[in-house]
Amino acid sequence: MAAGGGGRNVPLGSGPRDGMRRDGGAEPYWSRRRQGDPVFGADWDTWGSATLLCHPGEVIQHQDLRISPFSQLRPESRVWTVMLLLGTCLLYCARVTVPICAVALSSYFNWDKKQSGVVLSSFFWGYCLTQIIGGHISDQIGGEKVLLLSASAWGFLTVLTPLLTHISSAHLVFMTSSRFLMGLLQGVYFPSLASLLSQRVRESERAFTYSTVGTGSQFGTLVIGGAGSLLLDWYGWESVFYFSGLLTLLWVYCTCKYLLSEKELIIPIDYLTRGLSISKQTKVPWKQLFRKAPIWAVIIAQLSTASTFFTLLSWLPTFFKETFPGSKGWVFNVVPWLVAIPTSLFSGFLSDHLINQGYRTITIRKFMQVIGSGVSSIFALCLGQTSSFCKAIVFASASVGLQTFNHSGISVNVQDLAPSCAGLLFGVANTGGALLGVICVYLAGYLIETTGSWISVFNLVAAVNSIGLCTFLLFGEAQRVDTDSVLSGTRLCFGKGWRLQFPLQEPPGPA
Incomplete structure (x- = not known):
């Protein structure tokens, strides 16, 4: 032959x-x-x-x-999964570098709270701008290329930030521009990841792979929170930037050298x-895709979960500080995110196991979303009613931890529906989620100021989650909608x- x-x-x-x-x-x-x-x-x-x-x-x-x-494929698949987990971890290490050093930077450059807020918020405006284009490019040329290019750029930017800040006299302008550029570079990461996994991972293994890689966000927050705090105390704020940036560049080098081969x-x-x-030449059927109810169902659900995640991430520390003044910061800042790691892994394992047992994919996706949006909201509501610190930690950990079941629900449902353009669709949903997150974070602060009660904030979280969950339960599907082509004889x-x-x-x- x-x-x-x-x-x-x-x-x-x-x-x-x-x-x-x-x-x-x-x-x-x-x-x-x-x-x-x-x-x-x-x-x-x-x-x-x-x-x-x-x-x-x-x-x-x-x-x-x-x-x-x-x-x-499994040995190489496992190596790629670990490397992508590390990449997500380093993504969050670089992202959280400035918040970790915020107090030290404010003291060093004599910034007030308003100026610090400008620097911190500039990241999210850049983050919103590149999600869609990053996902689209990833669908065309490959998610792994976009991931590594963006990681190289944000790694160099993180390393150079302390050096250039000392040279520049306009410290506030430079740091604001640096954070905005960091947002632009990191905005492509998760859409590229969705594109990569949709084209390289089987349906019955997507949930565990995505949930495993997704735990890098919690790992990264814990790593930079621990190691970064020590470096900040011992060697100053510059060392935190060097630590994060150099590790990112090392990760890019190892990935290119040992995993990418011509x-x-x-x-x-x-x-x-x-x-x-x-x-990688598949054209995106825009009109057909955005006329389909399952596409809008997953986008709306992603909007709700992303915005409520940003709300809890932003306000939980303040809630504990004001409600339980004598509580230890390392407890409520660490425990909920530590719990989120095993729950994320378990959700992925459970989802793939049930699919391999013969259950319909959409049934499992909706089941995971009920836990991720519905059950987690119940614990958020309980959080606003308790006066016990121990119970509050349990409720907060349960709410944050169960939210990771979304990784096995809507986060992979995008890949079920349209693997040929999953990066683009994920970028659309994540952009909307980030923008709605900014609105919800502001609205939560407004509710606290006007009502003087934290219950209104957790009611807001539950309401937004319920809208997304109900939409997904009514209109969500798992059948491909991005192509009608037949593979036979092609x-x-x-x-x-x-x-x-x-x-x-x-x-x-x-x-």
Whole structure:
């Protein structure tokens, strides 16, 4: 069987059985064009999925297709998951650097509260501007490229900030501009992550992968809160910037050197049999997408959960300080976010387990969202009613922790609906969530000022969450809405010469 014509045919097999079929047949399943190249292949067993390793510029043609369980990708998949978790951790380390050093910076540069607020808030205005464009570019060229480029830029910016601040005389203007630019650079991260996972992770593994990577936000907050506070006390505020920036650049270097390679590419065949588009040339059907109720359902739900998260993140420390004046800051600033790590991992594991058990994907997505938005809101309401510090910590931890179930609900539902443009849609939803978050944070402060009661704030959180949850329960779906194409008998382009060519058909019986 020739593969693209020319050259000697090289059989592909599984380990010691190179060129041999497991059912006893002698004909290899795949042949390759190049002579003398290493032998790659998959462990063929059952109709379903496989992993091929091939080289740029080759055309692989299908003859028989007896495909094994999706196993060969798992070692690299685990490494990528860990590296993306670390990337998310470092994202938050860089993001929280200025808030950690806010008091020291105010003292060093003689800023008042208003000036400090301008510096802190400038991040979010930049953060809102690049979400959509970042997601769209990621859908076109690959999320991993956008992630690494943005991480390189914000790493250098973090390292250079102390140096340039000392050189500049307009400290306030420079720090405000630096935070705005940081927001621009980090705004592409989560849309790019959504795009990457939608095109590289199977439906039955998305929830655990996304929830695992998402725990990096809690890890990053804890790492910079602990290590950053120590560095601030020992070596000054500059050291916190150097610590965060240099670690980010080290992460980028290791990822590029050890995980990105031009020599080989792993192509999971079951992406194709499940209809998951890997093509980076897919055009976004704007009119069709935004006319569909499931798209608006997931966007509205994302708006509500993102805005309530920002509200709790912004006001919980003040709530504890004012309601329980003698409480320790390290308790209420650490415990809820520490609890969020195992709950996020558990939600992903539970979601994927239930899907693999045969439950409908949309049923599991809605179940996770009920916990993430509904049950967490109940604990938020309880938080406003208690006068016990211990109970308040329990309620706050439960509310913040259960919110991470959203990672296995609406956060991956975008990838279910439109994997070919998941980054763009996630960017739209996250941009709206950030803008609504700014409004909700301001509205919460207004309610506290006018009513003098924290109950109104937690009522606001519950109300916004309820709107998003009800919309998703009524109109949410998990079927693809971004394409009507049929994969059978087609040629799929993977960019830079990657092509896979075969007619999908039922495999023959045992030889």
